[in-house]
Amino acid sequence: MAEVATFAMSDQLLVVIDPVARMMDGESVRIAKDVLSAGAATKVCLPEDPDEFARALARRGSRRPVVVGDDRTLTRTVTLLHRQRELAECVLSVVPVGGALSLARSLGVPTGAVAAARAVLEGVERRLDVLVDDSDGVVLGTLRIPPVREPVAPEGADREGAGAGPASGPGAGAGAARPWLRTCQSLVRTLVPARPASAGSGSGPSRLRVEVDGATLVDLDQPVEAVSVTPGVAGVAAVEVRPVSVGAEASPLRAEGRTVTVSGAHFRYGADTAVSGPLRRRTWTVGEGGLRLVLPGR
Template sequence: MTEVATSPTSDHLLVIIDPVARRTDGESARIAKDVLSAGASTKVCLPDGPEEFARALRRRGSRRPVLVGDDRALVRAVSLLHRQRELAGCVLSVVPVGPAVGLAAALGVPTGAVAAARAVLEGVERRRDLLVDDSDGVVLGTLRIPPVSAREADAETGAGARPWLRTCQSLVRTLVPARSSRPAVPEPGDVARPSRLRVEVDGVTLVDVGQPLEAVSVTPNGSGAADVEVRPVSVGAEAAPLWVAGRSVTVSGADFRYRADAVVSGPVRRRTWTVWEAALGLTLPG
């Protein structure tokens, strides 16, 4: 994390209260609104869905955006600002409210409604690195690539034996977006099997498809690079994990899914993630 000891740029706040926060913990959302309204000039927005959420954020003007919501709402806000190329000039404030706030906590945001609202009013801007992929998706926390499921492995094997099935699968992939927001919940009987992937860091191959893998993880380390951990499948003696740091990570091979900020995306056959240094500005306690 790159720290910038500066005060927030505006005392005029646009408070966007996500509908999930209102539905799951309306009392905390109300407390946050009251604390913020007592300490600054606020405009409160209550979007009913993603389109209204995006419209409110886009039309914020000179007001500093304050998100009252959970991790999914946080990722949505950062993604929107990134795609509008407005992250560099924007300081985002967050009051975590909702069913999942672990990511916000990991970023340093207080999880209590009162403490988080006070941090919005009294905190300082701190910059964090992001991972940005080649489809313009962002990752705030850790990227993980788990083993493929038995169902996926069987599908690949069957498709290899039956060309017509592979053609159908390819057609489906062109019709269904690769990025998915479904939770990573394994289906009954879906046993994981090792992945066979090529992992390249800054253009250098760390592991190739001949080495089966248990898992891959990529985490920005706060210095403009990412820590990459690759865990090979052990045969006999336990295989030691491979560690390396770099600015760009490319994973390719058979279709794979990946978990980024608790959201599963894919399947894809190739994806590159690049570290954007100090790309995200958050208001955190001083």
């Protein structure tokens, strides 16, 4: 993690506020806006759905983006920038507001509205390693197999419309016509506790092949209880495999490398705010310094 630059108070900011953050904690949103507006020229965007959120981010021009929301807002923003091939060029700031803030906290972002907003104005850019997979996904924190929890919505489902089938019946299209309804539905989904992973979703021992930089760390003949992969520093990831213990507790197997490939029968993995799978094979590569995040100066 390298310190790169501080920022001038004259910087122009694009402040994009997630609708769920506005619903859950409007007071923190107001405080953050006041602090940011007092310290820099700001343009505030209040998107009502993911499409508007993406358009606001894409049209930022020379303004430095500041996203206000929870961990899902952060991962959504990073995914958008990565798929637009702009993540490496964009210096991103985050003001965490909402219910799930553990990912932002783990990256070093203050979780208080005032402290986070001040970090936007007075902080430094730091380059953090990420994991990029072969399906164009990005992981900021630790990925785990099996996942700790199931997601509220399936992979690929839009959070603002997750769980909705084809439009039909007298209420069809109500969400599209009433942005506030979509926001409320999203808020309800955010507040519903995630369901624990069941045995059928891969919570028991798995038979997986884990390869680090082409070398096999564990093969299919050795059942494992858990696998974790964490982006570290200097372009390598830390990999830990916990074999199934027979009698005495088995020691974890550890390795470091730039690429990690996991293969096996229908495994799922949890990363950041989502659970992905089932799938048979996935490769992650470390994106060294792939996230340019503004954090408090030291």
